[in-house]
Amino acid sequence: MDEITTLYQENHELLLGLVLQLVAAIIIFYVGRLVAKGLSRLLEKGLLSRSVDKAVVAFLVSIVYAVVLIATILMALSQIGVQTTSFIAILGAAGLAVGLALQGSLANFASGILIILFRPFKAGDFIDGGGVSGTVEKIDIFQTQMKTPDNKRVIVPNAQITGGPITNYSAEPIRRVDLVIGISYDADLLLAKKLLHDMLLNDPRVLTEPAFSVNVGALADSSVNMNVRPWVNSADYWGVYWDMLERVKLTFDEHGIGIPFPQMDVHFYKDKIDTKE
Incomplete structure (x- = not known):
């Protein structure tokens, strides 16, 4: 008994220091776990408020919690005198190996996070x-x-x-339909513009604001090209696009306005060959 008392008296400062280090490590671990939970909750609320998928939120929250908790454990071990350098080196090497093995998957993961966050x-x-x-x-x-x-x-x-x-293509509520309509050089340009104008006015899907436009866009090699640009709701884009092309062809045929198409003229020349008998 006297030996134990003597041993305690000789090492009580060392024992007291160890006890204090242990208490400090426990406090660090406790506070660190509270911080990990708090950060996870804040992240979860922030992501859910942005309408991020719940499965994605749970995955990200678990990663953040695990990272903070691992850092807390390393700090607590360091407080009681455990050399954490080797643990950090092992974790770094393992992370590097996993990162190299899953390089493509990690790139897709990071891109998925960007898509979900920035939408x-x-x-x-x-x-x-x-x-x-x-x-x-x-x-x-x-x-x-x-x-x-x-x-x-x-x-x-x-x-x-x-x-x-x-x-x-769905980000904006309205879109502009861009059509290029070509007519022949001998066609009535003013009549063609009037017919196009009337077709757009009579289509209820064409918006009045912004206003549509019908202008001569180019004097091409074999046609006069007109730019027809009506504004429509995004859902009506393809319907107006296809209907306008069909209506232009039928209306122009009805009024005798020619729509040119590529043609090639081939000329044959017969050479006169003198023959000697």
Whole structure:
């Protein structure tokens, strides 16, 4: 008993220091876990307020919580004297190996996060991205699911979409239909402009504001090209585009206005060959 008392008296400062370090490590771990939970909740509320998919939110929140908790554990171990340099080196090497092995997947993951956060498009939009044109059906972390106009389902990696220009045809409520109508040089230009003007006025899908325009765009090699540019609601774009082309052909035929097409004149020359008998 006396030996234990003597040992305690000789090492009580060391023991007290160890106890204080242990208490400090426990406090660091406790506070760090509270911080991890608080950050996770803030991130979850922020993402849900931006209408981010719940599965994506849960995935991101779990990653943030795990990263903060690992950092807290390393700090707590360092407080009690454990050398954490080797742990950090191991984690870094493991992270590098995983990153190299999943380089393409990580790029798609990062692109998916950018799409979800900045929302260049959403489900239901018709876009042109990653070399594919179609309606967005679903946005996942690694890929975006699209349906083409001919009803084909295409899965496009997110990195392929964000790696180039993205054209969102559904982003604006109205669009302009650009048509180039050519007539022959001997046709009545003023009559053609009046007929086009009347066709646009009589189509209820053509908006009055912004106003449409019918102008001569070019004096081409074999035709006078007119630019016809009506504004329509985005949902009516293709209907107006196709109907106008058909109506222009029928109306011009009815009024004798020729629509030129490429032609080639071939001339044959017969050489006179003198023959000697």
